[in-house]
Amino acid sequence: MVDKKKVIWLLSAYRSDSHAAWADGLIASFRNFDWFKLELSGRHFRWRIRGNPLSWIDKIPAEQPDLILATSMVDLATLKGLHPQLANTPCLYYFHENQFAYPISKQQHQSVDPQMVQLYGALAASKLLFNSAYNRDSFLKGVDQLLKRLPDEVPGNITSRLSIKTEVLPVAIKRIESQGEKNPQLILWNHRWEYDKAPQVFADALVKLKKLNIDFQLALLGVRAEKKPSYLMQIENEFNDQIIINEKVSKLNYQKYLQLSSIVVSTAIHEFQGLSMLEAVSAGAIPAVPDDLCYQEQYAEEFRYKAGDSDALAEKIIHYFNIRPAAPDISQYYDEALKQKWNDTLRE
Incomplete structure (x- = not known):
């Protein structure tokens, strides 16, 4: 009897070049899992990070997966709230970046919304995966600094609660073999x-x-x-x-x-x-x-x-x-x- 493959939903709310290579690479590399992928194109950043649960509201299957792997652009807390069947589904939240250490250009409007999406998503996830220790550390530091700015009724253990769920797991790269002579200049x-x-x-x-x-x-x-x-x-x-x-x-x-x-x-x-x-x-x-x-x-x-x-x-x-x-x-x-x-x- 053939074992049933583990069903994994891969949710990526912003298909930029690097996010796309990561998602496609995982699915190609791990055919021992049954993948279901939902993505949104890499444009309109602020709409993507706040609007992905709405964009996907009629695209989420009724069946419950064994695991959700979502990028940190996904509003995971809202998504789980809109789809109660996902309430107890294990979720890995993958941070290609974090909005607490992202530089804002002069043309961009400063807003706390993207940070709150990632904070709530991290609280809703089972495990937080980061592509570098710098990403992890700057996220936790940013969360701590944000919570200290809030006026009242803020639990004192949020950062430590998140910290114990973290792991560093980089995006893998395919080695490009050096061939022939290099141009020394x-x-x-x-x-x-x-x-x-x-x-x-x-x-x-x-x-x-x-x-x-x-x-x-x-x-x-x-x-x-x-x-x-x-x-x-x-x-x-x-x-x-x-x-x-x-x-x-x-x-x-x-x-x-x-x-x-x-x-x-x-x-x-x-x-x-x-x-x-x-x-x-x-x-x-x-x-x-x-x-x-x-x-x-x-x-x-x-x-x-x-x-x-x-x-x-x-x-x-x-x-x-x-x-x-x-x-x-x-x-x-x-x-x-x-x-x-x-x-x-x-x-x-």
Whole structure:
């Protein structure tokens, strides 16, 4: 007699590139489970994080699953309240990010709503999974700070109640094998061109390199808005001769440029796991990362520079050109290292 597969609902309220790769990868990797997936497209952030129970109100099956795996964009508390059959269903709440440590741009309205969604969702979940210790710690610290600002009738044990349910379980990456010779002068940028990645720091560092007559080339990848941001235009105007690629490319070409690049740079002011950096490092690129965020637990001090300091970044790149250190070992983030832990977590 064949054992019945465990039924898991995967709920993802914001299908951005990284969330999509995570969801699709889990389903492809763990065919020993019976998956049901509900997703919403990665746009209209504030509507998504508050509105997903309404968007899904007629799409939730009547049958009760064995387990719910929901991202922290899902308003899990409201969802369970609208569907009483889910009241006792075990729920894993997966934090790709947390709204307590998310930088707000000048164009965004400051609101406590996204934080409250995640707080109530965390209280409603059986276990809280985080892709990094930084993500976990900044979430718990943010919850504690929020509760201290509330006027009255706040239980004193909320943060400790959440803390005992936490576990760090990173998103697994597929290793990109290094192939052939690298371009020793090629610097890679493979991030979104948005405020939370602080690309102006990158642009300012390149200006310093140029003033010092450093010979370098650029691979500029990553998603960019329809309206080209000023910092990207600055780089295009000032470093046109150094740019060998400047567009979001196919997956195959993306891997090719990662394999070709010698140095990969992050200037992020928001990063909870840094998948694009891990992918580039897996292909043999040397990382230059801020001494901040999740990077402190991933990379030794020799690969970090003072956060937000373009001069320090330029100096780090020059150091790499002179010393050529080996890329760090990040094998603990590979599929083969994490697959068993993910399987065990989903089987609990």
